[in-house]
Amino acid sequence: MLKLYMRLGIPVLVVCIVAAAGLAVTYAVTKDRIAAQDREAKARSLRIVLADATTFAEIDAKKDAAAYEKAASAAGDTRVDGLYRALDGSGAQVGWGVLVAPRGYGGPISMAVGVDRNGKVTGATIISMNETPGLGTKVLTQVDWLPRFVGLDTATGADSVRKVDTIMGATKTSRGVRNGVGAAAAIYADVLKSMEGGAGQ
Amino acid sequence: MKQWMKVLKNGLSFENPLTVLMIGLCSVLAVSSRAEGSFFMGVAVMFVLVMSNVIIAAIRHLIPEEVRIPIFIVIIASFVTIVDLVMKAYLPSVYSFLGVWIPLIVVNCIVLGRAEAFAYHNRVWLSVADGIGMGLGYTIIITALAAFRELFGGGQIVFLKMTLVTLPAFYRPPNILLLFPGAFMLFGLIVAGSQALNRRMAAKQAAAHASVKEAM
Numbered sequence: 062m063l064k065l066y067m068r069l070g071i072p073v074l075v076v077c078i079v080a081a082a083g084l085a086v087t088y089a090v091t092k093d094r095i096a097a098q099d100r101e102a103k104a105r106s107l108r109i110v111l112a113d114a115t116t117f118a119e120i121d122a123k124k125d126a127a128a129y130e131k132a133a134s135a136a137g138d139t140r141v142d143g144l145y146r147a148l149d150g151s152g153a154q155v156g157w158g159v160l161v162a163p164r165g166y167g168g169p170i171s172m173a174v175g176v177d178r179n180g181k182v183t184g185a186t187i188i189s190m191n192e193t194p195g196l197g198t199k200v201l202t203q204v205d206w207l208p209r210f211v212g213l214d215t216a217t218g219a220d221s222v223r224k225v226d227t228i229m230g231a232t233k234t235s236r237g238v239r240n241g242v243g244a245a246a247a248i249y250a251d252v253l254k255s256m257e258g259g260a261g262q
Numbered sequence: 263m264k265q266w267m268k269v270l271k272n273g274l275s276f277e278n279p280l281t282v283l284m285i286g287l288c289s290v291l292a293v294s295s296r297a298e299g300s301f302f303m304g305v306a307v308m309f310v311l312v313m314s315n316v317i318i319a320a321i322r323h324l325i326p327e328e329v330r331i332p333i334f335i336v337i338i339a340s341f342v343t344i345v346d347l348v349m350k351a352y353l354p355s356v357y358s359f360l361g362v363w364i365p366l367i368v369v370n371c372i373v374l375g376r377a378e379a380f381a382y383h384n385r386v387w388l389s390v391a392d393g394i395g396m397g398l399g400y401t402i403i404i405t406a407l408a409a410f411r412e413l414f415g416g417g418q419i420v421f422l423k424m425t426l427v428t429l430p431a432f433y434r435p436p437n438i439l440l441l442f443p444g445a446f447m448l449f450g451l452i453v454a455g456s457q458a459l460n461r462r463m464a465a466k467q468a469a470a471h472a473s474v475k476e477a478m
Contacts, residue, residue, distance in 0.1 A: 068326060069326050069328055069329045072324060072325055072326055072329065072333060073329050073332055073333055073336075076321075076333050076336050076337065077336055080336050080337065080339075080340040083340055083344070084340055084343055084344065087343070087344045087347050087348070088347060091347040091348060091350070091351040094351035094352070095347065095350050095351045098350070098351060098354045102354065168361075189358040191359075191361055193295075193440065193441065194295045194296060194412075194415075194416060194440050195295075195415055195416045195435065195437050195440040196437055196440070196441075230437070
C-alpha cells in the first residue's frame with residue numbers, strides 16, 4: 062500500500078514543488094512592477110478628479126480603521142477602495158480623493174471621486190470597468206456626462222446626484238456611477254469632513 | 263518536418279479547437295467584443311498551450327496514469343498564473359479588460375484537452391506543433407470575430423491606443439453585434455464558413471490522393 066502511495070505521490074509532489082518555485086520566481090520579478098502599475102493607475106485618476114492637487118496621501122487603513130469602517134457604512138452597497146488627502150505643492154490640503162467601486166451591469170465599476178474642502182464634488186472618473194462595450198461604456202464615450210457631477214453639493218448628496226440623468230442604453234452603468242458619486246458624497250459628509258485639520262495640515 | 267507541419271495545420275483547419283472541436287467557447291463569446299483584448303487572449307492561450315504541451319510531453323513517461331489529471335492541472339495552472347502576473351505587470355489596460363478570463367484559462371477545455379489527447383502520447387517536438395497550431399487556430403478565429411464585432415458594432419477598431427479603422431459617421435452601429443446574441447450569430451456564421459472551407463480542402467486532398475494512385 063505504502064509503495065502505491067509513494068509511486069503516485071512522489072511525481073505529484075515533485076511537480077508541485079517545481080511549479081511553486083517557478084511561480085515564486087515570476088512573482089518576485091513582477092511584484093514591484095504590478096504594485097507600481099496599480100499605484101500609477103490610482104494616482105492618474107485622482108489627478109483627473111482633483112486637478113489642484115499634486116500629491117495624494119492615503120489614509121492608512123490600519124491606523125484609521127475607524128474611518129474606513131464609518132466610510133463603509135456610509136457607502137452602503139458600494140465598496141470603498143481608498144480614502145486620500147489631496148495636497149497641493151506646498152503641502153496644504155485642497156480636498157479629498159475617494160476610491161469607490163459601485164455595482165454596475167458587469168460587476169463593480171472602479172472609480173475615483175474628488176471632493177474639495179467646501180464639500181463640492183470636483184470630478185469623477187472611472188479607473189476600470191467591465192461594462193458592455195458600446196452600451197455601458199457610454200458613460201465614458203459621452204464625454205459630457207461625467208463632468209455633470211462637478212460642483213454637486215455633498216450636503217444634499219444622494220438627492221443632487223439623482224438630478225444627473227442616466228444615459229439611454231446605459232441605465233444600469235450610469236446608475237452605478239451615480240451611486241458611486243453619491244457614496245463618495247456620503248463618505249465626505251459622514252467621515253472626511255470631521256477629519257479636516259488632521260495629519261495633512 | 264512534414265508531419266510537424268501537418269500537426270500544425272490540423273489545429274488551424276480540420277481540428278480547429280473552436281470551429282470543429284467546439285471547445286473553449288465561453289471565453290470566445292465573452293471577450294470577443296474587442297480585437298485588442300481578443301488578440302492578447304489568444305496569445306495567452308497559445309503560450310499556455312505550447313508550454314504545458316512541452317512540459318507534459320517531456321515528462322510523459324514519468325507521470326503515473328492514475329494521477330495524470332492533477333499533474334496536468336498543476337502544470338497548466340502554473341503557466342496561467344505566470345501569464346496572469348506578467349500581463350498585470352506589463353499590459354495593465356488589456357489585463358483589466360480580460361479580467362477573470364485570464365485565470366479561467368486553467369479550466370479552458372482546449373488546454374487540458376490537448377494535454378490529455380495529444381501531449382501525453384506524443385514527442386515534445388510534435389507537441390510544440392500541436393500547441394502552436396491549436397493556439398493559432400484559436401487566436402485567428404477569436405481575433406477575426408472580435409475585429410468584426412468591434413468594427414461593425416462599435417464603429418472603429420482600437421489596438422493598443424491606436425485607432426486602426428473608423429467607419430464613416432453615417433453608419434449607425436447596431437448594438438446587437440456587441441451583445442451576446444450578436445456573438446452567437448456571428449460565431450455560427452464563422453463555423454459554417456470554416457466547415458465549407460474544410461470540406462473543400464478535404465475534397466481537394468482526396469482528389470489529389472486519387473490521381474496519385476492512378477498515376478502509379
